[in-house]
Amino acid sequence: MSTPDIDALVNRSYRHGFITDIESDTVAPGLDESVVRLISRKKGEPQFLLDWRLRALRHWQGMREPHWAHLRYQPIDYGAISYYSAPKQAKDGPKSLADVDPKLLATYEKLGVPLHERARLAGVAVDAVFDSVSVATTFKERLSAAGVIFCPFSEAVQKHPALLERYLGSVVPYTDNFYATLNSAVFTDGSFVYVPPGVRCPMELSTYFRINAANTGQFERTLIIADKGAYVSYLEGCTAPMRDENQLHAAVVELVALDDAQIKYSTVQNWYPGDENGRGGIYNFVTKRGECRGRNARISWTQVETGSAITWKYPSCILRGENSVGEFYSVATVNNYQQADTGTKMVHIGANTRSTIVSKGISAGHGQNAYRGLVKMLPSATGARNFTQCDSLLMGKNSGAHTFPYIEVRNPTATVEHEASTSRISEEQLFYCLQRGIGTEDAVNMIVSGFCRTVFKELPMEFAVEAQNLLAVSLEGAVG
Amino acid sequence: MSTDTHPGAGTAAPSALLDIRDLHVKVAGQEVLRGVSLAVGAGEVHAIMGPNGSGKSTLAHVLAGRPGYEIVSGTASFEGRDLLALTPEQRARAGLFLGFQYPVEIPGVNNAYLLKAAVNAARRERGVAELDAFEFLAVVRAKIKLMQIDESFLSRGVNEGFSGGEKKRNEILQMLVLEPKLALLDETDSGLDIDALKVVAHGINTMRAAERAIVLVTHYQRMLDYVVPDYVHVLARGRIARSGDRTLALELEKRGYDWISEQAAA
Numbered sequence: 001m002s003t004p005d006i007d008a009l010v011n012r013s014y015r016h017g018f019i020t021d022i023e024s025d026t027v028a029p030g031l032d033e034s035v036v037r038l039i040s041r042k043k044g045e046p047q048f049l050l051d052w053r054l055r056a057l058r059h060w061q062g063m064r065e066p067h068w069a070h071l072r073y074q075p076i077d078y079g080a081i082s083y084y085s086a087p088k089q090a091k092d093g094p095k096s097l098a099d100v101d102p103k104l105l106a107t108y109e110k111l112g113v114p115l116h117e118r119a120r121l122a123g124v125a126v127d128a129v130f131d132s133v134s135v136a137t138t139f140k141e142r143l144s145a146a147g148v149i150f151c152p153f154s155e156a157v158q159k160h161p162a163l164l165e166r167y168l169g170s171v172v173p174y175t176d177n178f179y180a181t182l183n184s185a186v187f188t189d190g191s192f193v194y195v196p197p198g199v200r201c202p203m204e205l206s207t208y209f210r211i212n213a214a215n216t217g218q219f220e221r222t223l224i225i226a227d228k229g230a231y232v233s234y235l236e237g238c239t240a241p242m243r244d245e246n247q248l249h250a251a252v253v254e255l256v257a258l259d260d261a262q263i264k265y266s267t268v269q270n271w272y273p274g275d276e277n278g279r280g281g282i283y284n285f286v287t288k289r290g291e292c293r294g295r296n297a298r299i300s301w302t303q304v305e306t307g308s309a310i311t312w313k314y315p316s317c318i319l320r321g322e323n324s325v326g327e328f329y330s331v332a333t334v335n336n337y338q339q340a341d342t343g344t345k346m347v348h349i350g351a352n353t354r355s356t357i358v359s360k361g362i363s364a365g366h367g368q369n370a371y372r373g374l375v376k377m378l379p380s381a382t383g384a385r386n387f388t389q390c391d392s393l394l395m396g397k398n399s400g401a402h403t404f405p406y407i408e409v410r411n412p413t414a415t416v417e418h419e420a421s422t423s424r425i426s427e428e429q430l431f432y433c434l435q436r437g438i439g440t441e442d443a444v445n446m447i448v449s450g451f452c453r454t455v456f457k458e459l460p461m462e463f464a465v466e467a468q469n470l471l472a473v474s475l476e477g478a479v480g
Numbered sequence: 481m482s483t484d485t486h487p488g489a490g491t492a493a494p495s496a497l498l499d500i501r502d503l504h505v506k507v508a509g510q511e512v513l514r515g516v517s518l519a520v521g522a523g524e525v526h527a528i529m530g531p532n533g534s535g536k537s538t539l540a541h542v543l544a545g546r547p548g549y550e551i552v553s554g555t556a557s558f559e560g561r562d563l564l565a566l567t568p569e570q571r572a573r574a575g576l577f578l579g580f581q582y583p584v585e586i587p588g589v590n591n592a593y594l595l596k597a598a599v600n601a602a603r604r605e606r607g608v609a610e611l612d613a614f615e616f617l618a619v620v621r622a623k624i625k626l627m628q629i630d631e632s633f634l635s636r637g638v639n640e641g642f643s644g645g646e647k648k649r650n651e652i653l654q655m656l657v658l659e660p661k662l663a664l665l666d667e668t669d670s671g672l673d674i675d676a677l678k679v680v681a682h683g684i685n686t687m688r689a690a691e692r693a694i695v696l697v698t699h700y701q702r703m704l705d706y707v708v709p710d711y712v713h714v715l716a717r718g719r720i721a722r723s724g725d726r727t728l729a730l731e732l733e734k735r736g737y738d739w740i741s742e743q744a745a746a
Contacts, residue, residue, distance in 0.1 A: 427547065428584040432638075435544050435580075436598035436654065437572035437605070446597065450588030450637065 026085040031078060033057060036185050039084050043154050043188075046161050049168075056174035056184035063178050069341040070370040070402055073283065073310050076248055083186045083219070146202050148232075149194040153221050156192035163194055167225055171254040171291045171318065179250040179312075180287040187221035187252065195230035195261075204460055206235040220251040226261035228294065233264040235463055249308075250285045259294030259321065264302070266459050268467050271307035278337025278366070281309025288315035289345075292324030292353075300327040301344065302458040304467040309338060314372065316345035319353035319384075326355040329455040333471060334367025334399070343373040343404075348381035348414065357388040360452050363399035364475055370402040377414035384414040392422040393451050395444075395475070445472045497522045497693045498543075498563075498662055503554035505535075505542050511552065512538045514718035520662070523690040527704055527729060528697045530715035531737040536697045537581060539715070540666045544578040545571050558662065572598075573605035575661030579651040579668050585639040591650070592620065592634035595657055602658060623656040626686065628679050644671035652683040663687065663694045669703035681706030701729040716741045 027035060036057050040050040065076070143150050149160060156164055174184035195201050226232050249271070255263050265288075274281025284307075290299035301315035317326025328344035346355035361369040375386045392401035407416050425447050433443035449456065449468055456464045496519040505513035512535045520526055530536050542549050543556060545568035556563040558576060566574065586594070599619075600610040611619065624631060627649045639647050648668055655663050665684070669677055684707045687694060696707060704712075704726065712728040713720045714737070721740045722728065732740075 426584065429586050431546055431568065432580065432584045432586065433594070434568040435546075435572050435578050436594065436658070437569050437601035438594070438597050439569050439601070442597065442601075446589050446594065447586055450586055450590075453588035 060181040147196045153190040179285040183252045187219040190220040190222045193224040197228040201232040218249045222253040225256045229260045236267045253288040255290030257297035262298040267303040274309040283310040284308040285312040291318040294321040298325040302329040305332040311340040313342045320349045322350040329458045331452045333362040335364040339368045341370040345374040348384040351382040353384045355386045359390045361392045364395040368400045372404040374406040377409040386416045388418045390420040500556045504552035506550040525694045526711045527709040534715040540664045577660035579665040581667040583647040645676040701733045
């Protein structure tokens with residue numbers, strides 16, 4: 001096969017690149033106590049939350065940005081970021097979809113998320129976050145009939161302060177790390193889910209995030225609680241408009257699973273990765289952590305990362321309850337000049353806790369992909385087990401794959417298995433497909449999808465299809 | 481066809497399905513094919529034999545369009561089209577099939593999925609409606625019986641964890657399903673036990689048809705006991721050193737390749 005056309009195939013521009021023209025209510029750049037107070041006041045928050053934010057701010061002011069990750073980027077000027085931005089109509093708050101700015105709805109249409117249609121057809125409740133304020137929430141009634149609370153975080157602050165006070169920061173404390181601490185001080189909105197004891201959430205819960213206003217960092221905060229014996233599957237999907245400046249995103253996601261509860265958290269992340277020369281793109285510094293607080297609890301993270309210029313993300317599980325299970329399934333793709341340092345932490349505290357890590361890293365162009373994973377077996381983790389499989393696929397001559405596994409075992413009965421491989425899409429595999437009449441692009445997609453199969457099959461059906469398409473778009477022409 | 485020793489003697493009729501003329505090919509600067517001429521007509525079965533390193537596999541790969549070969553001179557046409565100008569996938573869709581000596585594993589890619597994609601790529605090319613999953617399965621089911629393959633085979637990864645024999649059966653299964661006009665089978669008999677060899681040979685024999693040609697590339701003559709060729713060619717030092725009928729293969733079995741290689745060198 002003649003490989004020159006392969007390089008030409010890759011560089012299709014970002015399909016979701018557009019900016020919706022809506023006036024934003026944006027505060028001046030910079031961060032001090034007055035900004036935190038303003039955010040809290042705008043949200044009408046109770047005192048405990050303001051106090052918590054202020055503690056976080058003070059803590060953050062004494063922290064330094066971490067630089068241990070395998071990432072290179074221009075320093076972020078935290079003083080140049082505006083920490084609050086909301087669509088104008090947020091003041092009156094749309095009561096229904098009819099009250100929502102049509103341009104906003106059109107934005108969702110472009111993204112392929114027609115709220116009313118898609119939500120009804122797919123049975124998916126969508127809590128759409130546009131910039132920092134949640135705009136529309138659907139399927140509330142069906143959920144509330146089941147006793148499930150699924151609402152914007154700011155609404156939960158008003159309606160369920162006791163739950164918030166009890167669980168907020170209980171998995172990711174405000175002192176946790178530079179980005180999580182920053183988020184704790186200035187988070188503006190996000191999603192809140194509570195599934196009561198014994199309830200199986202009747203539908204997949206889904207949130208589409210979107211960054212829109214220029215120079216506005218995004219600080220989402222998501223908290224999901226599955227009470228005893230509850231089950232919930234949560235989907236998070238992201239796209240962002242094309243833009244030339246780097247944008248900081250520092251979200252925090254906390255999951256709490258009590259006895260016999262199960263939380264499945266799936267992410268398809270497609271933020272603007274920067275152009276083919278590495279300009280622009282989202283900086284994504286996310287803290288995601290779940291705690292299996294009860295016996296037999298189970299938390300599964302599944303992520304497909306195709307976007308962002310910089311990805312710094314380690315969805316983790318604290319396995320405190322006996323027999324609890326943590327899972328991490330990840331596909332991370334980098335193309336052009338994207339960089340990803342991603343992985344997971346599995347902290348085994350309870351006896352007979354089990355964890356599985358399957359990481360698939362794909363590097364194309366000049367992309368650099370690092371897997372960083374910690375498996376920690378504490379002295380109390382009798383009989384605990386971990387299995388880690390970490391595979392890297394390289395495309396082209398300039399891409400890189402790096403693996404940083406950290407293993408700490410302090411209980412002699414615990415077992416840890418680690419498998420790793422690095423491969424290239426071989427000319428032989430490609431030629432085999434071509435010889436069967438399958439075109440280059442289809443063949444590459446087929447081979448890459450096969451490589452990712454163990455992760456894709458963990459995704460809910462409609463998400464798996466979307467993920468596969470995203471992967472195809474982000475790797476177009478990436479063989480060489 | 482006569483049993484003379486002129487290189488490239490074949491049907492050489494203008495109607496030949498495959499017509500190779502004076503083909504010179506280099507690999508990493510070394511001339512591996514040094515003037516191969518061969519004509520293969522529809523309905524014929526040819527065997528290309530020769531010692532290791534004689535260029536047999538190179539010839540098969542060059543015809544299929546594998547990268548890494550430098551065509552120095554010569555031509556190859558397929559149904560009158562310039563074969564060497566086509567991309568590998570165009571050649572495949574036009575009806576050229578290569579059965580690989582070492583079929584590669586493609587982990588996680590479903591065997592049936594790849595085959596269905598292949599079938600439909602060819603159908604699109606011909607302007608025929610694509611097969612849906614049910615129609616495809618109906619076609620495949622009949623063929624896997626013929627190859628004595630378990631149906632679970634279809635849902636496994638392409639060649640993933642297959643034994644040597646399973647890989648070869650899979651190649652023949654793909655050929656049966658794709659129904660090519662020209663099948664180049666590169667050392668399909670290597671690594672097969674006698675039972676598997678019979679199954680594979682039976683599969684190949686069912687493909688013999690007036691509109692189809694089969695070219696067997698093989699080192700040993702034992703395959704030819706089961707798939708009886710119309711013509712046998714011996715490749716030595718990058719040229720067809722001798723052509724004949726099936727008795728040539730039997731002679732090679734007795735005398736080895738050295739005498740022909742020596743003649744070719746002379």
